[in-house]
């Protein structure tokens with residue numbers, strides 16, 4: 001007969017396993033906040049799909065707020081004709097002076113490339129767009145889109161390749177997100193007034209529903225529950241907390257930018273006739 005302590009151990013093991021396997025499930029991490037019946041959990045809750053049709057789009061947000069961290073998600077974008085649709089995937093804090101780190105995926109007609117749009121807002125001010133085409137078709141398979149955010153830098157990566165870095169340049173008086181916790185959001189909506197070829201191509205509703213899929217969310221981040229101070233010592237043990245791009249990753253990033261970047265606010269002299277934003281002049285590691 002099992003002794004009470006064996007029983008307790010077994011029960012504990014069971015509880016721990018459950019916690020681990022449930023930790024991967026989307027509805028433990030996220031709340032659907034828009035278009036309820038247009039968001040669906042598949043594969044036993046491991047995958048979620050967001051749908052846009054002529055009735056509504058849909059979206060989710062993380063239950064947790066993060067202050068610094070490493071966030072990964074695998075996303076498969078709308079296959080076929082996705083013109084006019086936008087899938088957004090971003091970190092954002094609350095309030096009128098918010099911080100935000102954005103990926104937005106702008107659809108296209110069949111066969112034409114998706115545009116990956118990125119932006120960084122500090123204290124409510126963005127205007128830091130960089131856009132890319134991707135080196136693969138993002139609609140045929142899942143790919144990993146990551147944000148690393150620490151006190152020194154913000155790095156956007158695709159399949160573990162850095163594509164953009166926004167460094168902390170507070171020493172030049174440029175604000176940097178560092179005190180406002182952010183939630184992770186994703187949504188799909190109709191933006192055919194601007195998204196595809198500057199709004200020239202409209203959403204073809206006969207091709208609806210438009211569906212984006214998500215899986216394998218992971219976060220190694222300071223989750224705010226007991227206030228900022230609870231994070232400090234824990235974060236200091238994390239490699240990513242002081243990580244900056246090494247030379248090889250930087251070279252790879254520059255090569256991606258040379259080959260796949262289609263818009264960079266830092267070279268848009270027409271848009272900034274009075275001079276480019278300050279951060280555009282900072283170079284080197």
Ligand SMILES: *[C@@H]1O[C@H](CO)[C@@H](O)[C@H](O)[C@H]1NC(C)=O
Nearest residue numbers: 106108112113115195196197
């Ligand atoms: C759509 O395809 C055209 C033609 O290749 C390209 O110029 C554009 O950047 C693509 N993306 C969007 C969102 O329009």
